[in-house]
Amino acid sequence: MTLPATGRAWHLTARPHGWPAPDGFALREEPVRPPEEGEITVRNLHLSVDPYMRGRMNDVKSYVPPFRLNEPMEGGAVGVVVASRAPEFAPGDQVLHGLGWREYATLPARHATAVSGREAPLTAYLGVLGMPGLTAYAGLLDAGGFRPGDAVFVSGAAGAVGGLAGQIARLKGASRVVGSAGSDDKVRLLTEEYGFDAAFNYRSGPVRDQLRDAAPDGIDVYFDNVGGDHLEAAIGALRTHGRIAVCGMIAQYNATEPPAAPRNLALVIGKRLRIQGFLVNDHKALRPAFVEEVGGWLRSGELRPRETVVQGIENALDAFLGLLRGDNTGKMIVTLDGAERTAGD
Numbered sequence: 001m002t003l004p005a006t007g008r009a010w011h012l013t014a015r016p017h018g019w020p021a022p023d024g025f026a027l028r029e030e031p032v033r034p035p036e037e038g039e040i041t042v043r044n045l046h047l048s049v050d051p052y053m054r055g056r057m058n059d060v061k062s063y064v065p066p067f068r069l070n071e072p073m074e075g076g077a078v079g080v081v082v083a084s085r086a087p088e089f090a091p092g093d094q095v096l097h098g099l100g101w102r103e104y105a106t107l108p109a110r111h112a113t114a115v116s117g118r119e120a121p122l123t124a125y126l127g128v129l130g131m132p133g134l135t136a137y138a139g140l141l142d143a144g145g146f147r148p149g150d151a152v153f154v155s156g157a158a159g160a161v162g163g164l165a166g167q168i169a170r171l172k173g174a175s176r177v178v179g180s181a182g183s184d185d186k187v188r189l190l191t192e193e194y195g196f197d198a199a200f201n202y203r204s205g206p207v208r209d210q211l212r213d214a215a216p217d218g219i220d221v222y223f224d225n226v227g228g229d230h231l232e233a234a235i236g237a238l239r240t241h242g243r244i245a246v247c248g249m250i251a252q253y254n255a256t257e258p259p260a261a262p263r264n265l266a267l268v269i270g271k272r273l274r275i276q277g278f279l280v281n282d283h284k285a286l287r288p289a290f291v292e293e294v295g296g297w298l299r300s301g302e303l304r305p306r307e308t309v310v311q312g313i314e315n316a317l318d319a320f321l322g323l324l325r326g327d328n329t330g331k332m333i334v335t336l337d338g339a340e341r342t343a344g345d
Helices: 051-058 122-126 131-141 160-171 183-193 207-214 228-237 266-270 281-301 313-325
Strands: 006-012 025-031 037-049 075-082 094-097 104-107 113-115 151-154 176-181 196-203 220-222 236-244 273-276 307-311 333-335
Touching: 006 176, 006 228, 006 313, 025 313, 037 094, 037 122, 113 281, 113 333, 122 333, 131 160, 131 220, 151 160, 160 176, 160 220, 160 281, 176 183, 176 207, 176 281, 183 196, 196 207, 207 228, 220 228, 228 236, 236 266, 236 307, 307 313, 313 333
Parallel strands: 151 176, 151 220, 176 196, 220 236, 236 273, 307 333
Antiparallel strands: 006 025, 037 075, 037 104, 037 333, 075 094, 094 113
């Protein structure tokens, strides 16, 4: 294949204060650089948009560097190699890598992982078999210290990570799995398809009261994707020696003022609670067990991931903003034009 002269890429042009606005981003044509020794050039097929990307838009010290202004943003992507100067890959190979938000990416071959559309849909490597899946697995089992018989509450349970965390808890022997979501349709998804024992729409009333009704005997593990009033409610519902795995706090990502909750942190003392924040990259050692166990559940149909797919790179920003609003069910994916001609080849 002859490389095109240019490809489109999304740039962050201004750092947002509060909710990101479209005028802080630009979709621009960029030169497609041919690979040098040890590099590959990839035509991206599917892009991932994830909540953590909001933090990278701020110019603050964090566990991952901020996006640079007026340069292509980054994120998970799967694509097909179109040019290679590395022995590990040949044109036509499918790979997972970290240079999303663009149509073409040139990168060191060592930063790409071979994947196969024959073994699973390529989008699965951005979701259930990728970073979100490992996040759910590691957060529940390692950070959350889950044990069979535990009662588990997952906030944001219709999202990419939350939906998997709740299903994994069920498959690993939880006594009760409760989830929160932002619509009645999503609540039905949790109970009717994902197998949660109870779920509630957090927009329908105080989270504290709805969690008490859904888990009248309390909970042992809280998988936190939201923070704020959800974290406060969970602290109140947790039994002695309960555990909180803090994956994210999406309720605060666009806030411009300190959160009002949780106001009951003193309960952590008497209940002897453990609050553990975690990053998925700290749990890479779990990946072999994760792939074997989750892959098996996926093949058997016991684990049911969902995806929300947005078509076209020009709509990637809308997909990201929709993710922050909770428009997605399961993993939010951006599929680029022409992807269907390559996936699974």
